[in-house]
Amino acid sequence: MTDTAGMPSPANLALSRKEDFKAFAEAPRRIRPEHLTMAQIAALSLAAKAEYDLLRREWHANLGPMRTxxxxxxxxxxxxxxxxxxxxxxxxxxxxxxxxxxxxxxxxxxxxxxxxxxxxxxxxxxxxxxxxxxxxxxxxxxxxxxxxxxxxxxxxxxxxxxxxxxxxxxxxxxxxxxxxxxxxxxxxxxxxxxxxxxxxxxxxxxxxxxxxxxxxxxxxxxxxxxxxxxxxxxxxxxxxxxxxxxxxxxxxxxxxGMRPFTIETEENRREWRQMLLALEQRVVLAGKHPGMLADDLSDYLFARSTGHIGSLMTLINRGCQRAVRNGQESLSRDLLDGVKNDEASEQARKELEAALETRKLTSRPRVTRKKAA
Structure with missing residues (x-):
């Protein structure tokens, strides 16, 4: 399978072979799909809507790497x-x-x-x-x-x-x-x-x-x-x-080595927030709004991922796929509650969720907490 330029499809590469690795290394940066409003999406023809959703499926499946x-x-x-x-x-x-x-x-x-x-x-x-x-x-x-x-x-x-x-x-x-x-x-x-x-x-x-x-x-x-x-x-x-x-x-x-995200110090919490803000910018959903991840879902996403970026990216990817498919076009706790994540994160989330919900822990920096109050 190749793309229109005759190069191997990015989804069909085996990086243990030189031709594929070279194609990966020299591939142009993926273009983010245009951000359309709900009204604009509703006005698309069936064919145009199918093409737009395909572009978004591929985009959300390849959100990384994030410059953490x-x-x-x-x-x-x-x-x-x-x-x-x-x-x-x-x-x-x-x-x-x-x-x-x-x-x-x-x-x-x-x-x-x-x-x-x-x-x-x-x-x-x-x-x-x-x-x-x-x-x-x-x-x-x-x-x-x-x-x-x-x-x-x-x-x-x-x-x-x-x-x-x-x-x-x-x-x-x-x-x-x-x-x-x-x-x-x-x-x-x-x-x-x-x-x-x-x-x-x-x-x-x-x-x-x-x-x-x-x-x-x-x-x-x-x-x-x-x-x-x-x-x-x-x-x-x-x-x-x-x-x-x-x-x-x-x-x-x-x-x-590589460390997970933590929320033990103010600096740790700022790093987590910056990560969510950057990720929020990459999401292409019609109902996306500022703070959708970094404000509304900060604690929830930390509990669901336990600070592991691989688990976080999996959850966001699957959540976006569901939001596009069911027409909700935004990420919320209700939607993400129905999305399964990797087993290690699912096993570890309960204790974290309890601590976050009782305010024994928080993933939000002090400044954003004051603004919310």
């Missing part, structure tokens, strides 16, 4: 590390491990960074290398629970579409992957879902050692993304005992 403080902090750290990794090929480059709980926007934030990095490298160095090869600044690989050294090498070759990806020894596949990265001048290798590995089994230790080999031999910055990587032994090279401080991986790897 968490995303900005992560990107600043990543730029520091990547830009400092301009050592010559005889020197090992520092690696990065993004280790954080689910639902905090790790993959979304990293993909936004990879997109920016790809665009910067192409703008500065051109589409082709000096040898005439296609320049691919980023190689992104997703891992599975049974990944071993050979599988990892094969996955890297799969990204490049190498014809020899399905045959050869582990060492041969690794050398082919190295050749691809050298030819395409890859500068950033992102390994997503690293927590799927069985770190306490033999293949986990082998992969940990294999990651050291990649960091030593490949002229790339290795970016690893996962959940509980420290607990799984990444920094102690797969071992639960011993002198982890002496582990080479731990010495060469910078561990980064």
């Amino acid at each position: 403080p968490q995303l900005s902090e992560l990107h600043e750290d990543l730029w520091d590390i990547v830009d400092s990794n301009l050592q010559d090929g005889d020197k090992a480059k520092g690696a990065v491990a993004l280790d954080a709980f689910p639902g905090l926007g790790k993959t979304t934030s990293v993909l936004a960074f990879l997109q920016e990095f790809h665009r910067r490298e192409i703008a500065e160095r051109g589409q082709l290398t000096a040898q005439g090869h296609e320049r691919l600044p980023v190689c992104r690989v997703g891992l599975t629970g049974n990944t071993g050294m050979k599988d990892l090498n094969r996955s890297m070759l799969e990204f490049f579409g190498h014809p020899g990806r399905n045959r050869g020894t582990t060492a041969q596949l690794g050398q082919r992957a190295l050749d691809c990265m050298l030819s395409c001048e890859v500068r950033l290798l992102a390994l997503d879902d690293l927590h799927f590995l069985k770190w306490q089994r033999t293949n986990g230790i082998e992969v940990s050692n294999h990651l050291k080999w990649i960091a030593n031999e490949f002229p790339v910055t290795l970016l690893m993304i996962g959940v509980g990587l420290a607990d799984k032994g990444l920094f102690s090279e797969g071992e639960t005992r011993g002198d982890a401080a002496m582990a080479q991986t731990g010495r060469r790897t910078t561990r980064l």
Whole structure:
């Protein structure tokens, strides 16, 4: 499936393949549908209404990434590390491990960074290398629970579409992957879902050692993304005992994290409000009004998402889909009460809701509370 320009549809991309990742990285910014009033929507023909609703369905399903403080902090750290990794090929480059709980926007934030990095490298160095090869600044690989050294090498070759990806020894596949990265001048290798590995089994230790080999031999910055990587032994090279401080991986790897939104301090509450205001601006509903999210639903949305941006975006997306479908064209507590969210948020919401409803907690900054009073 392709769009009118002959490019792959954004909804039909596999980012573990170079053509699709390049299409994602170089895609133009999505255009927000026009904001129509209820009267204007009522005046549309059936065909025009169907087209308008389709545009809004796609828009609301792709509201992010949001430039949150968490995303900005992560990107600043990543730029520091990547830009400092301009050592010559005889020197090992520092690696990065993004280790954080689910639902905090790790993959979304990293993909936004990879997109920016790809665009910067192409703008500065051109589409082709000096040898005439296609320049691919980023190689992104997703891992599975049974990944071993050979599988990892094969996955890297799969990204490049190498014809020899399905045959050869582990060492041969690794050398082919190295050749691809050298030819395409890859500068950033992102390994997503690293927590799927069985770190306490033999293949986990082998992969940990294999990651050291990649960091030593490949002229790339290795970016690893996962959940509980420290607990799984990444920094102690797969071992639960011993002198982890002496582990080479731990010495060469910078561990980064992402924090959820909280409402414990005034600054935290201001961050939450700014997030809701920015999200409110992106929503395309005829009945939208200023403060629909940031004033009317602030406490409710915090309780439903527990401060996890992934859960918040899911709830807003599904709420907007329902509001368009049933003609309500706005978000309210009554509407959102009928919208299901992820299980982790649903399990945690009751205690938060009770505290917010009894005013033991509030998500609203002091200034907005005074205005409301």
